[in-house]
Amino acid sequence: MRDLTLEALGLAEAPRDHPLLYPGVWPADSALLDGDRLVPLDGPLPLDRWRHEDRVPVLAVGSNASPGQLRHKMAESGIASPVPMLKARVTGVDVGVSAHVSRMGYVSASPFEAPDAVRELFVVLLDPEQLAVIDASEGVSLPHGNYGRAWLPAPEVRAELPGGVTLPGVHAYVNRHGVLHDGTGVPRTHPGQRELLTELLVGSARLRELFGVTPEEFAARARLLCEAGTRLFADEKRVTESGLERYVTVQQTGSPGTGSSLFPPLM
Numbered sequence: 001m002r003d004l005t006l007e008a009l010g011l012a013e014a015p016r017d018h019p020l021l022y023p024g025v026w027p028a029d030s031a032l033l034d035g036d037r038l039v040p041l042d043g044p045l046p047l048d049r050w051r052h053e054d055r056v057p058v059l060a061v062g063s064n065a066s067p068g069q070l071r072h073k074m075a076e077s078g079i080a081s082p083v084p085m086l087k088a089r090v091t092g093v094d095v096g097v098s099a100h101v102s103r104m105g106y107v108s109a110s111p112f113e114a115p116d117a118v119r120e121l122f123v124v125l126l127d128p129e130q131l132a133v134i135d136a137s138e139g140v141s142l143p144h145g146n147y148g149r150a151w152l153p154a155p156e157v158r159a160e161l162p163g164g165v166t167l168p169g170v171h172a173y174v175n176r177h178g179v180l181h182d183g184t185g186v187p188r189t190h191p192g193q194r195e196l197l198t199e200l201l202v203g204s205a206r207l208r209e210l211f212g213v214t215p216e217e218f219a220a221r222a223r224l225l226c227e228a229g230t231r232l233f234a235d236e237k238r239v240t241e242s243g244l245e246r247y248v249t250v251q252q253t254g255s256p257g258t259g260s261s262l263f264p265p266l267m
Contacts, residue, residue, distance in 0.1 A: 014068040019105030024066025062109035065122040092157035096179035101229030110175035113243030147173040150247035
């Protein structure tokens with residue numbers, strides 16, 4: 001019998017423990033994260049079953065698509081229910097760089113509006129308890145939290161699941177600080193942690209003074225200097241809007257049965 005544990009599949013390491021691995025290793029295809037196991041989903045997922053359980057679709061653009069990170073978040077909160085992770089073809093957003101330094105030791109990803117972009121990303125289907133855990137991890141309910149949860153509607157954002165099912169929209173975590181731009185005002189894409197940190201450090205003497213000259217030094221210092229690094233991004237005018245801010249609304253976190261948190265009928 002095939003060993004489906006995250007360790008055996010090479011998916012166990014979480015970016016929170018290994019920040020230079022951010023966003024972590026993603027599954028090759030759609031699967032069900034069930035505790036320490038990742039069970040492949042063969043064929044289209046019976047979505048009506050998950051809708052009946054009041055699950056909502058959340059677009060993962062960073063470590064929320066890493067089974068190791070997702071497992072850690074759920075286990076830390078005592079959540080044992082399985083999480084469907086669906087590989088989707090997503091049009092209308094791209095994966096940018098959050099304009100803040102995380103206490104986990106990395107500079108994370110955040111979506112930005114990109115009408116012509118087409119990416120293969122994961123959509124995780126979360127029940128109310130799971131959604132509350134992820135909301136809390138992203139700081140949604142905190143006055144100075146890094147992310148707000150947004151409902152990105154189709155057709156502006158189109159998420160096509162295995163089997164050709166298109167969702168009417170997806171939830172996504174939009175960075176409240178904005179995203180980093182490429183020097184021309186256009187949001188830059190996230191190339192992976194080590195490459196990103198190397199480029200950022202080369203481009204800023206002030207950043208090197210704070211965080212050192214290597215990605216390893218940056219990751220080691222980031223937990224203590226995250227607020228200073230975030231301010232520096234803004235001070236050096238590296239920040240622009242994601243274009244998705246208009247979709248962020250005040251929500252009752254972890255309550256898919258209210259307002260825009262509902263999982264609308266499938267298209």
